[in-house]
Amino acid sequence: MWNFDDPDLNFVGDRDSLAARGPDLLCPSEPESANPLDYGSRHVQGVVMPPRHIRVTSYGGNGGTRSYHPQSGFLQTDGVFFTTGPDSLPLPNQQPVRAADITDGLSNTLFFGERSRTDPNYATFAAQGWDWEFRFYGNWCGASPLVLAHVTLSSYAPINYRMPFSYHDRAGAVPPAESAEDFKYYIDLRVCAYGSHHPGGANISMADGSVRFFADTIPLPLLRALSTRAGGEAEGLP
């Protein structure tokens, strides 16, 4: 049973923690298949964390047009899944979405989809310490607002977006990727992205329960319109 009073406790106990014994929901075609994943004893803010294993998943809820980072200044809650409750972001006391709130139509609104956790160019930035390796995203649960990176996806990036350049080849990028601070834009772009290892697209379910395979060539205005629950646009599925 999830400990809501002290969520960090759900991660205590390494392989015996609730976080490590969660559901095994990895796409069979995902090469990063270790599950639960070993997060080791990370050093964070002067404290050595106890060792952690956490189950990862290939799937995330529709977080609208931009579901990460809560402190980027660009966080949106126009999809179906976002933080709720007294400490929600960007505003407190956000309320969960009900079916009646999806006024764009259940068949025209994304519900949850898959992500790919491999990204060779991302690894070259992780090697500089600018973020951790991309395979560590995808936890099934979390105890801080950063859980948004793990359990939501959004339409900010095209489907199957991966870092288009490596650390050594980063010159001339717009926006620039010259520093760790610069790179945070790319973290958000990559973390968001729906994607898969299926050729040419990704599976995303709609709020009416149907599942469709979306080609990764779908123009972003259409993907974004489909990701909003009440955008008011008349864009339907082609």
Add this chain to the structure above:
Amino acid sequence: MNVPFRFVPSSVRLDGNPCCSCLLGATCLGIALTVLVGCGPKPLPATVDGTVYRNGDPLDNCLVVFLPESRAGAKAWRFVGLTDAQGHYRLQGEDRREGARLGFYRVTIEDLSVSTGVRRLDHGTVDADITPDAEAPQAVRRSRVPDRYGSVVQTPLRKEVQPGHQVIDLEIK
């Protein structure tokens, strides 16, 4: 009936001895092909630059993104530009080739200087030792661009990219 055409390099005669004038010709052809094919990717058919204004003032540090309208032939392209101190941007593709493809676009603008006032921490070792409490609070910076310009669904900016060079100024109201 079609007889398949067999190409025999003219620089090598059937007895195996290359003739000098044919070798020269083949070398020139080789150089020409290298120049045409080997010198990098094909340029995009248009170049776009311009200035972002609000109430007549140029806006710096704004990310301009051109996203193709959902029409036949449109794909998941993004053409981006970042405004400099004079508010001037120049588009390039995701692969950093200068320019843009032809067609109709919706344009979004994001003010990259926004700040929520809370330091953003990520998972990498770069942020691992930063304790937000120990730092001076950061200033909240609101976006200088109204929210609707950041939404591809709500943005009023709809532009067409035509062949060749063009200046597309973006006025924020």
